[in-house]
Amino acid sequence: MAGEGKVFGEEIVKEVLFRVHRFSPDGGGARMQEYRVPVRRGMTVLEGLHYIRDNLDATLSYRFSCRMAICGSCGMFINGLPRLACQTQILELESDLIEVKPLPNYRVIKDLVPDLSPFFEKHRSLMPYIIRQDEPEGELLQSPEELNAYLQFAYCIKCGLCYAACPTVATDEEYFGPQALAQAFRYTADSRDGGWEVRMEVACSPEGLWHCHFAGACSEACPKGVDPALAIQLLKGEAVFVRWGLKRLHPPAPEAPKVTEGKRREGIPEPPPPTVSKEE
Ligand code: SF4
Ligand code: FES
Numbered sequence: 001m002a003g004e005g006k007v008f009g010e011e012i013v014k015e016v017l018f019r020v021h022r023f024s025p026d027g028g029g030a031r032m033q034e035y036r037v038p039v040r041r042g043m044t045v046l047e048g049l050h051y052i053r054d055n056l057d058a059t060l061s062y063r064f065s066c067r068m069a070i071c072g073s074c075g076m077f078i079n080g081l082p083r084l085a086c087q088t089q090i091l092e093l094e095s096d097l098i099e100v101k102p103l104p105n106y107r108v109i110k111d112l113v114p115d116l117s118p119f120f121e122k123h124r125s126l127m128p129y130i131i132r133q134d135e136p137e138g139e140l141l142q143s144p145e146e147l148n149a150y151l152q153f154a155y156c157i158k159c160g161l162c163y164a165a166c167p168t169v170a171t172d173e174e175y176f177g178p179q180a181l182a183q184a185f186r187y188t189a190d191s192r193d194g195g196w197e198v199r200m201e202v203a204c205s206p207e208g209l210w211h212c213h214f215a216g217a218c219s220e221a222c223p224k225g226v227d228p229a230l231a232i233q234l235l236k237g238e239a240v241f242v243r244w245g246l247k248r249l250h251p252p253a254p255e256a257p258k259v260t261e262g263k264r265r266e267g268i269p270e271p272p273p274p275t276v277s278k279e280e
Contacts, residue, residue, distance in 0.1 A: 072159030131195025162218035178218035
């Protein structure tokens with residue numbers, strides 16, 4: 001414990017039991033190991049694991065980086081749901097037992113560390129980038145309305161929680177999964193993109209979007225409000241409407257004209273004279 005009556009320099013409000021999944025590829029089967037952890041107000045499950053690692057068991061393996069729900073590395077199965085450990089406060093779980101397991105639907109490398117390679121390979125296979133025939137050098141024009149068509153889906157941090165929650169992934173490991181398909185929609189809906197045909201061909205393959213049964217578990221698990229289930233249904237709509245000729249594809253957004261003459265807006269004062277002469 002960091003100090004008598006304190007943890008991480010703050011008052012302890014209770015003690016909970018962490019029951020943590022342990023697994024080593026070097027030998028021995030998987031098991032659950034228990035640790036008593038003092039909790040302060042606002043303490044996250046990730047900080048609970050730090051406490052265990054720093055004070056009780058330095059061999060515990062888990063993945064994290066940013067500690068602020070940005071990097072997507074700390075996904076775990078916490079008290080029966082896929083969550084980010086750094087975003088989950090222990091007191092908000094309203095339980096004296098905190099059970100922490102690795103994310104389902106992934107192979108376990110060690111303790112709480114899943115192998116995310118299949119998840120990222122599927123993401124890559126759906127070409128999550130702007131595809132164009134030309135090679136623009138300047139900015140591409142896009143209106144606020146065009147941005148809003150995909151913005152929500154661009155908030156994905158690739159944490160893999162949706163993939164862990166998906167019942168279709170659980171029964172069919174070939175299925176692309178919610179994250180990859182949501183990102184396929186994110187780029188298909190981007191007015192700067194010209195890759196509709198090639199990306200949709202992959203998305204509509206047997207492992208693709210028609211496998212989604214719209215269980216919605218992915219959207220419930222998503223910590224960033226991306227709503228991958230919605231993206232997949234919109235992608236299905238795209239596939240049907242365009243193929244049946246009910247929607248026309250637009251050419252990708254044009255390049256913005258180069259600024260040749262800068263004009264100062266009215267009322268904006270002139271800049272102060274330079275403090276260093278240009279000759280120096
Ligand atoms: S869609 Fe949500 S849950 Fe899935 S990887 Fe992206 S941020 Fe994580
Ligand atoms: S540590 Fe980065 S999302 Fe949790």
